[in-house]
Structure formats: C-alpha cells, structure tokens
Amino acid sequence: MKDVLDEFQLKAKLMDQLPYEVVWVGPDAKFIYANEKFCNTIGYNSRECGTLSVLDINTTLTPEGWKAHWKEVMEKGSLNFTTVHKTKKGRFYDVEVYVQKFSYNGKNYLCAIAKEITEPNFHKKIIDNTYEIGNIGGWELTLLDGSIMATPCAMEILKVKDLEGLTPPKVIHKFKDSGRYRSLLGGVIRNGTAFDEILETNDSPPRYVRAAAKPILKGNKIYRVFGIYQDITEIKQKDSDLNFHKAVMENARDFIAVFNKEGDVIHCNKSLMKHLGYSQDDMLNQKKIFELDPGASREWWDAHFQEIIDKGSLNFERLLSRADDTQFPIDVTANHLRFNGQDYNCAVGRDITAKKMRDLELHEALQEIKALKERLEIENEYLQEEIGNKINFKSIISSSETYKSVLIQVEQVAPTDTTVLITGESGTGKELLARAIHSNSKRGNRPLIKVNCATLAKELIESELFGHRKGAFTGATAHKEGKFTLADGGTIFLDEIGELPLELQPKLLRVIQEGEFDELGGTKTIKVDVRIIAATNRDLKEMIREGSFREDLFYRLNVFPIHNIPLRARKPDIPILAQYFLEKYSVKAGKAFKRLAPQTLEKLMAYNFPGNIRELENLIERAVIIENGTTLNPGNWLPEQENLSLSNEFKSLEANQREYIIGVLEHTQWRVGGPSGAAKILNVNDKTLFAKMKRLGIEKQISAK
Known part of the structure; x- marks a missing residue:
C-alpha cells in the first residue's frame, strides 16, 4: 500500500481539495487512499482508514457481494449507485456513489466518489412514495439501527407526541386489533410482504386509519420500510352514507354541487341551497359558478376545469356569495367526473x-403562549444561574435543606483567602x-x-509538596518543582491531611504562617502566595492527643471549619443524585435508562450508605451494567437487605445547631x-444569638464587643 501511495502522492494532494468523499480501493476491498473529506465524514483518521475495507463502512455488503461488484465494475468500467455508509460512531447515512475502474503498473483499482444524500433522499422518498401511495402522512423505518423518520401529518393522525410513538412496539397499541397490525408489520419487516389495510383505532369514538407499508430493498436484502397513515374516518362515513340512500347525500352537512364545462349548476344538495338562500329552481335553472363565486372569471374557470381533468382532484378554499350578497369562506374538494362522454x-x-x-384565536393564543414561554425561559435561566452561583455552585447537586447550611458556609468563605x-x-x-x-474565589482563574x-x-511526599534540586537525593536526576510552587497565586487542596507525616508538619506550618519554604537540596528560600484548603476524614483532635498531629498546625488549618455531612443526613438528595448518576452512566454504557422505579428509590432511601455519595455512585454504575430497559428496577445490585435500615446515628436539630454555633464562636x-x-x-441579630445560646446552654464566658 505504501508504494502505491508514494506513486499517487501528487494526485492524492489534489484529491484532498475536492468537496466529495474520494477513495481508491484494491481488489481485496482494502482502502489504498482516502481523501480528507472522506476521513472527516466517517470519523476515522487517514492512518485508521489504511486498516479498513469497504465492508467496514458498508455493512450491507458481503464478501461475495464485493466480488460481484468488483467483477461488474471491471466489465463495465464504471457504475453509479446509492448505498448506506456507517461512521466510526455508528451513524448510518445515505450516499450516492460514482465508481470507475483504473489501472496502474498493470494492476486494476477502483476510484469511488461519494456524496452524502441522507436528508434530501429521505424527503424525496417521502414526497415520491406518499404521492404514489396516497399523499398522506409518511414514515420510514431504517432496519440497520431501528431509527424512524416521519412527517408531522403521520404523527398527528396517530396522536403521538414524538417519533418513538411510531415505532413498531408502540404503534401497534393504537389499533383495536393490535395482533393483526403486529403481524402485518412483522411480515413487511421480516419477509418484505407489503400491505394496505383499513384498521379501527382505540380512540373514543373510534377512527378508521388506512395503514400501508412496503419494503425498500438493497439487492435482495430489506434495509428499510416505507409506509403511510391516512385518516379515512370521514371518507368511510361519507361513502357509507352515500351508498345507504340518496337522501343522505341530499341532507349532508357538506355542500355538494356538480358543474359542467360552461359553469352551469347541474346538481346541488339541500344543504348548499339552504346555506346560500336559493330555491332549487334558482340553482338548477339560472345559476352559474360566476354568480356563486364572486372571484371566478371565465379565464379562471376554464383553467380550473382543465386542471381538475388533468389531476383528477383538487383541494382549495374559496369565497361564496349568498342571495343577500353576504360572503363566507368554504373548503372545497373538486373532483373530475366523466359521465356519458362529458366532463x-x-x-x-x-x-x-x-x-x-378558531384558527385566528388559536394563532393569538399560541403567540401569547410563545411570549410567556420565552419569558419563563429567561426567568428560569436567570434563576438557574443564581442557584448555581449562590447555592449549588453548578457542580454540587443538592435540594436538601440540611445541606444548605454547608453550602452557605462555602459561599461565605469562598471570596476570602481564609484557610479552610x-x-x-x-x-x-x-x-x-x-x-x-476555589471557583468562587478571586483565585478562580488560577490553578x-x-x-x-x-x-x-x-519518602516522596516532601519532594512532591516542596520540590527538589538535581542531586538532592539518590534518584534526583533533574530539578522538580513542588506542588506549592505550581499553586502560586492559586489554591492547593491537601486531601487526607491527617496522613501527613509528623516530621513534615512543621514545614507545612511554616508555609501557612510565613508563605515560604525551602526546596530539598536548594539554597534559596521560595516565597509563594497560596490559599490552603485541607480535608480529612479523621479526628484530628484525637490525633493531637495521640501525638501524631501537631496542635499548632491544627489551629492554623482550622481557621474556617466546614463539616461535610454524610449522605444519610441529607436523604432528600438521594433521588436526584441517583438520577444524575443513572443518566451519566447510561450514556457511557450506551443504555436507555431514563428513570428509577419507585421501589428502587424506596430501597435506596432506606439504606444508610456508609460509603456515602461514592457508594451511591458505584451502586448505580454497577446497576447500569447489570440491568437493561428504560426504568431501573430493584435487583441483586442493591446491598444486602439487613443493611437496609434507617440510621439511628443522627443528632437532633438542636444538637447540630449547638455544635455549629460553638464552632463559629470558637x-x-x-x-x-x-x-x-x-x-x-x-446573619442574625446579636440579641437573637444571645437568646439562642442561652436556650441551648452555651455558657462559656463571652464578649459583646
């Protein structure tokens, strides 16, 4: 392949300038060359394309089919056809392909030029096929990926809100005889058996819908199904009425009139005569279309009459004039009749x-709704931004009143440089x-x-935090900057601070107090401006008593303490967190989960979650892998039943308030x-705080100055 590409290098550069997908293919169906347009469209780079074959992007093609295709091109010299390509991400799209044989150094190759036609092709097929079958609501099902496309009319006829409602598993339940329609759809999908039937719907009152479908083949393989839906309830009723008795037509609500080529009224029903205010003698012996329709002229009528003969039927709106010269709009369906040699x-x-x-009122109502919707969207966007900035900080998901106090503390301390x-x-x-x-501080644009x-x-933590010079210790083969140097001007987050070795704690204390430190092996003191946020799950006061954590370091770190409460103390957040993780891992796993079953939420809410949010996230990720469907039901991914019990570790509201107030006072x-x-x-009045301290038994000596 490399030799061929070297020979074709100049031509390949020219091919990259074309606005079409261009590939060169050898007898083994392998790509020898693919231009930039082709690579961008299917999502592979040029190196990856060199490992692909035609069969990788045209999944409808078999090895035998390729051999027959190659032979045909070799015999004919060129071919023009349409087919389906598959991108790296799995999207299918229609292409029109022109392929031509060419020879080089005694070997034969194919040069294929392709152009995507997915959208135009679909709408062209909708127009062509619906005209052929009935010019009503059309739909098209792609069997390669199960996707469906449809006209708005098709969705309106079957009263569905989205395309999913027209998929075979959903649409069959729209009809009274769902088994019959399931069989018809199965026949056209599996066997290519076309059908055209009238079915009764489950509506009340029932409607009659004409359902028709036919397969679209590629060779002898069904890869799409095209169909239509036509609401024929009124037509069926009218046909039944007309066949029942002539009197039904005479008294029909619709206006019926028959005109000859000269515009004379040959026949009309009672409804039309009554509405216009004319007698039967007036209508049949004296009236012409030009008197009934004030907008009709001889030239218009002649052209109109000929158009009806040519097309067979027309639908349009006109104005009719009554005997009292008042006018009213009508919807007209004009049909061509041939009787006794006359049109x-x-x-x-x-x-x-x-x-x-009604249309006018509906239009006005829709305009009002549109204006209200736009206003609500603007207000909602503003509120979401406010909530993100003030409470949730965008990345934190919570609706719990209990957790709001933690977020308020974050909001209070964020704008400062205080150690947390x-x-x-x-x-x-x-x-x-x-x-x-960090994000809501003035250092937010720094690391x-x-x-x-x-x-x-x-043995590495000191070097990691403060850096080292080359040769500072065995293995120090180069200069390395520490994390405090990298965080200069920004924030450093020291997670699990309780694990910091005791011998390094004075050095950290020096950075906090003086803003300076020495690198390992260095001779120059380094000054930094770093905000410090530390975190731990250990009891540092107990570690101080044990002698494993310095008391002075603790008080330098504990300037603004924030206690992050466990998940069991903020249970209202479990449903929204679980839904967030469900959507997150469903996308990653390619699953279709949309919601959690009520029974699942009930079990999650009853669990203590000793592993907190991380345990909940892991549970949902495991459930997405194990289960299937759109609703996550309970399963063996849930913790053992004996662990599903309410926590008895909670403190009372007053105890939490007392502890929090003492922390702020300290x-x-x-x-x-x-x-x-x-x-x-x-954010309370001084007197209010004094009163609450007295009620909660906080009696330490205080100062009001």
Whole structure:
C-alpha cells in the first residue's frame, strides 16, 4: 500500500481539495487512499482508514457481494449507485456513489466518489412514495439501527407526541386489533410482504386509519420500510352514507354541487341551497359558478376545469356569495367526473367560518403562549444561574435543606483567602466543596492543585509538596518543582491531611504562617502566595492527643471549619443524585435508562450508605451494567437487605445547631457582636444569638464587643 501511495502522492494532494468523499480501493476491498473529506465524514483518521475495507463502512455488503461488484465494475468500467455508509460512531447515512475502474503498473483499482444524500433522499422518498401511495402522512423505518423518520401529518393522525410513538412496539397499541397490525408489520419487516389495510383505532369514538407499508430493498436484502397513515374516518362515513340512500347525500352537512364545462349548476344538495338562500329552481335553472363565486372569471374557470381533468382532484378554499350578497369562506374538494362522454366538476364544500375564527384565536393564543414561554425561559435561566452561583455552585447537586447550611458556609468563605478545613466521612464529596470554594474565589482563574497525602510514599511526599534540586537525593536526576510552587497565586487542596507525616508538619506550618519554604537540596528560600484548603476524614483532635498531629498546625488549618455531612443526613438528595448518576452512566454504557422505579428509590432511601455519595455512585454504575430497559428496577445490585435500615446515628436539630454555633464562636474567639463577630457570620441579630445560646446552654464566658 505504501508504494502505491508514494506513486499517487501528487494526485492524492489534489484529491484532498475536492468537496466529495474520494477513495481508491484494491481488489481485496482494502482502502489504498482516502481523501480528507472522506476521513472527516466517517470519523476515522487517514492512518485508521489504511486498516479498513469497504465492508467496514458498508455493512450491507458481503464478501461475495464485493466480488460481484468488483467483477461488474471491471466489465463495465464504471457504475453509479446509492448505498448506506456507517461512521466510526455508528451513524448510518445515505450516499450516492460514482465508481470507475483504473489501472496502474498493470494492476486494476477502483476510484469511488461519494456524496452524502441522507436528508434530501429521505424527503424525496417521502414526497415520491406518499404521492404514489396516497399523499398522506409518511414514515420510514431504517432496519440497520431501528431509527424512524416521519412527517408531522403521520404523527398527528396517530396522536403521538414524538417519533418513538411510531415505532413498531408502540404503534401497534393504537389499533383495536393490535395482533393483526403486529403481524402485518412483522411480515413487511421480516419477509418484505407489503400491505394496505383499513384498521379501527382505540380512540373514543373510534377512527378508521388506512395503514400501508412496503419494503425498500438493497439487492435482495430489506434495509428499510416505507409506509403511510391516512385518516379515512370521514371518507368511510361519507361513502357509507352515500351508498345507504340518496337522501343522505341530499341532507349532508357538506355542500355538494356538480358543474359542467360552461359553469352551469347541474346538481346541488339541500344543504348548499339552504346555506346560500336559493330555491332549487334558482340553482338548477339560472345559476352559474360566476354568480356563486364572486372571484371566478371565465379565464379562471376554464383553467380550473382543465386542471381538475388533468389531476383528477383538487383541494382549495374559496369565497361564496349568498342571495343577500353576504360572503363566507368554504373548503372545497373538486373532483373530475366523466359521465356519458362529458366532463363534470363535482365540488364538495364546507363552511369554514368557525374554523377560521378558531384558527385566528388559536394563532393569538399560541403567540401569547410563545411570549410567556420565552419569558419563563429567561426567568428560569436567570434563576438557574443564581442557584448555581449562590447555592449549588453548578457542580454540587443538592435540594436538601440540611445541606444548605454547608453550602452557605462555602459561599461565605469562598471570596476570602481564609484557610479552610473540610471534615467528614469518606465519599461525602469534600473535594467538590474545595473546588466550589476555589471557583468562587478571586483565585478562580488560577490553578487548583490537588495533593492526596494518603497516596504518596513518606519518602516522596516532601519532594512532591516542596520540590527538589538535581542531586538532592539518590534518584534526583533533574530539578522538580513542588506542588506549592505550581499553586502560586492559586489554591492547593491537601486531601487526607491527617496522613501527613509528623516530621513534615512543621514545614507545612511554616508555609501557612510565613508563605515560604525551602526546596530539598536548594539554597534559596521560595516565597509563594497560596490559599490552603485541607480535608480529612479523621479526628484530628484525637490525633493531637495521640501525638501524631501537631496542635499548632491544627489551629492554623482550622481557621474556617466546614463539616461535610454524610449522605444519610441529607436523604432528600438521594433521588436526584441517583438520577444524575443513572443518566451519566447510561450514556457511557450506551443504555436507555431514563428513570428509577419507585421501589428502587424506596430501597435506596432506606439504606444508610456508609460509603456515602461514592457508594451511591458505584451502586448505580454497577446497576447500569447489570440491568437493561428504560426504568431501573430493584435487583441483586442493591446491598444486602439487613443493611437496609434507617440510621439511628443522627443528632437532633438542636444538637447540630449547638455544635455549629460553638464552632463559629470558637472561630471568632467567642466574640458575638461587631463586624467580625459570630452574629455577623450567622446573619442574625446579636440579641437573637444571645437568646439562642442561652436556650441551648452555651455558657462559656463571652464578649459583646
């Protein structure tokens, strides 16, 4: 292949300029060359195309079919045909292909030029086939990927809101004899057996729909099915009435009149005469179309009459004039009749004055709805932005009132440079809170550097945090910048801070207090401007008592503590988190899940989730892999039943309030009032806070200054 490409290099460059897909193919169906347009369309790069064959992108083609195709091109020299290609991502699209034989150095090759025609082809087929079958609502099912396309009229006839309602499993239930329609669809899909039947719907009252379908073949293989739906309820009723008795026609609501070529009224029913205010003698002996239709002229009538003869039937709207010279609009279907060697125009009309009024009212109502919708969309967009900025911080999903206090703390501390210590169990999303604090700070456009102290070896953590010079220790073959240097001007997130070795804690304390440190092996002190956010799931106060964590470092980190509550304490968030993870992993796995079953939510809400949000996410990911369908039902992916019990570890609301207020007071050194007092942080009046402290038994000596 390389030799051929080298020879064709100049021509290949020229081919890349063409606006069409161009490929060169050898006898083994392998691509020798593919231009840039072809690569972009199917989604493979040029190197990947060199490993593909025609059979990889044309899934309807077999090895035997390729041999026959090659032979035909070799004999005829060129071919022009349409087929279906498949992209790297699995999308199918129609193409028109011109292929020509050419020889080089005694070997034969094919040059194929393709152009995508998917959309124009579909609409052309809709027009052509619906005209052939009935010019009503058309649909087309692609068997390669199960996708369906349809005209709005087809959806309106069967009263479905989206295309999914027209798929075979759904549409059969629209008819009273669903088994019969299932058999008809199965016959055309599997055996290519066309059908044209009238079926009764399940509507009340029932309607009659003509359903017809035929296969679209590629060779001897069915790859699409085209069909139509036609609501013939009124036609069926009219036919029945006309056949029942002539009197039914005479008293029909519709206006019926027969005209000859000269425009004379040959026949009309009672409904038309009554509506116009003329007697039978007036209508049959004196009236012409020009008197009934004030807009009709001789030239128009002659052209109109000839058009009806040519087309057989026309549908249009006109204005009729009554005997009192008032006018009203009608909807007319004019049909060509041939009787005793003469041509006639049989017109069936209906007064559409009320319909026009309804259309006008509907148009005005739709305009009003459109304006309201646009206003609601603008308001919703604004509210979503406000919620994202003030409460959820866009990446945090929560509707729990309990969790709102945590997010309020994030909002309060984010604009400052204050050091933050986030505590809480594993899996509660401490990193998300850190990202929210950083993103909403004045350092948000600078990097957030994350360091997990638990995953670094003790002998490497100092180098990782503070960097080293070449030759500082065995294996230090080059200079390396530490994470604090990288975070300069931004934020560093020290996750699992409780795992930081005791011997490194003074160095971290120095960075917090002085904003400086020394690299390993370095001779120059490095100054940095870094905001520090630390997180841990351990009890640092207990570690202080054990001697494994420095007390002075703890107080430097614990300037603004945020306790991230466990998932079991914010149970209202379980449904929305589970739905978020369901949608996330359904997309990744290519599954069709849309919702969780009520029984599934009930079991999830009853579970304690010791692993918190991370455990919930893992559960949903496993469920998406195991289960199928559009609704996630309970299954063996759920935890054991004995673990599904309500937590008894919760504190009372007053206990949580007391603990939180004490934490804020410790932060303010027990100052209640003033611009930096606890009342300011809690956004309450000084007296209100004093009263609540008294009620909750908070009695430590305080200052109101």
